[in-house]
Amino acid sequence: MEIDLERVLCRLSELDATGCREFRLGGGEWPALGFALKAGAEVHAYLNRCAHQALPLNMLPDRFLTHDGSLILCTAHGALFEKRTGFCVSGPCFGASLERVAVQVVAGLVLLDEAVDVAALVARFA
Numbered sequence: 001m002e003i004d005l006e007r008v009l010c011r012l013s014e015l016d017a018t019g020c021r022e023f024r025l026g027g028g029e030w031p032a033l034g035f036a037l038k039a040g041a042e043v044h045a046y047l048n049r050c051a052h053q054a055l056p057l058n059m060l061p062d063r064f065l066t067h068d069g070s071l072i073l074c075t076a077h078g079a080l081f082e083k084r085t086g087f088c089v090s091g092p093c094f095g096a097s098l099e100r101v102a103v104q105v106v107a108g109l110v111l112l113d114e115a116v117d118v119a120a121l122v123a124r125f126a
């Protein structure tokens, strides 16, 4: 299988240290920022924009989870999101969701799904 290297977000093994890995899509001053995470054997990815005020969720590199690793935490105002769905279960944006980025795991690599329109995502950050 041929892998499009431009769609590689990270190695699957890079998710082991913190459970998450940040990535950027597109170049320029306003790339789309996101993060991939492990939820059991599954890998999910979301844009790094909180459903509350569109702020980045993390303050430290690759740190997106609560202390016990069970939920995604927004450090701005404490919203909590499910890892598998991005659904906000607590906080000021309760009931809203993070924006999912479709990914697939191939040969130990986390790849952006071919259906994702990178240019459209990046344009929303401009």
Ligand code: FES
Residues within 6 Å of the ligand: 050, 051, 052, 053, 054, 055, 057, 074, 075, 076, 077, 078, 079, 091, 092, 093
């Ligand atoms: S910006 Fe995330 S909880 Fe307010």
